[in-house]
Amino acid sequence: MDYPDALNNLIETFMRYPGVGRKTAERYALYTISSFKDEDYEAFRTTLERVENEIKPCETCGHLTDRGICPICRDPSRDASKILVVEESRDVIVIEKTRTYDGLYHVLGGVLSPSNGVGPEELSIKPLLERLKNDEHKELILATNLSDEGETTALYLQRLLKDIDILITRIAYGMPAGGNIGYADEITLNKALEGRKKL
Ligand SMILES: [Zn+2]
Incomplete structure (x- = not known):
């Protein structure tokens, strides 16, 4: 029954x-x-x-928005020299709440995960490469989660971008191992951002 x-x-x-x-x-x-x-x-x-x-992804950064370009990308007071790469829109919301980051974002829409059929094509990587052609962007901060898949994705991006003239950094290990940005508290996130390391 x-x-x-x-x-x-x-x-x-x-x-x-x-x-x-x-x-x-x-x-x-x-x-x-x-x-x-x-x-x-x-x-x-x-x-x-x-x-x-x-609700659609922002045409520039991929953050979910109800306008074509999200308010962060449209805000002229944001520091366009930095782009922080995150997995999901939720990460943007969490980091914005800490009010310690004033640059731009790029939302990948997930992480590389071959076992789940997620390859580079499934993520917003091509649009990121397009954005990096604009040389007002000087630093790319890789803030994928500190999980195996997040690390693999960061490493992939680091290798992919090695010939592009931009400083690539990775958020610090102030985050707990396997740390998920979306659940981190403010202090941890601040430390992770401030302590970011050059790759
Ligand atoms: Zn945007």
Whole structure:
């Protein structure tokens, strides 16, 4: 005996989220059905539609935005000599909250992960190379996470860019081993940024 089709579909949809297994997905789905009123369904539909239609990666840096170019790239007071390379938009949000970084960003959209079918083509690497043709950018700070995949990605970029005339640095190991930027506290992030090393 299984759930009706539509309910099964909802469970499977929730199961696509990271860290959500069948049991949790079932709980979410059953909660939706028992607690949502008509207006909640309507609001949820509208929210999803708005996200689908309005949120796109910034045409320059890849940070998620509801305008073509994100507010950071459009801000003339940002220091365009530095580009901080991160995995995800969430990393940008976290670093912006620390208010210690005034340069620009580049969001890769993930990390190299051959076992998950993620190669250089799947990441925003070509757009990064395009950006680096502009010589107002003097330093590229590699701030992928300090996980195996983050390190591999940083190393890949370092090798790829070795002939380009730009200073390449890597955030410091003030971060805990395997450190995930998106979960680091302010002090740790400050130290990681300030202690960055030339590669
Ligand atoms: Zn941008």
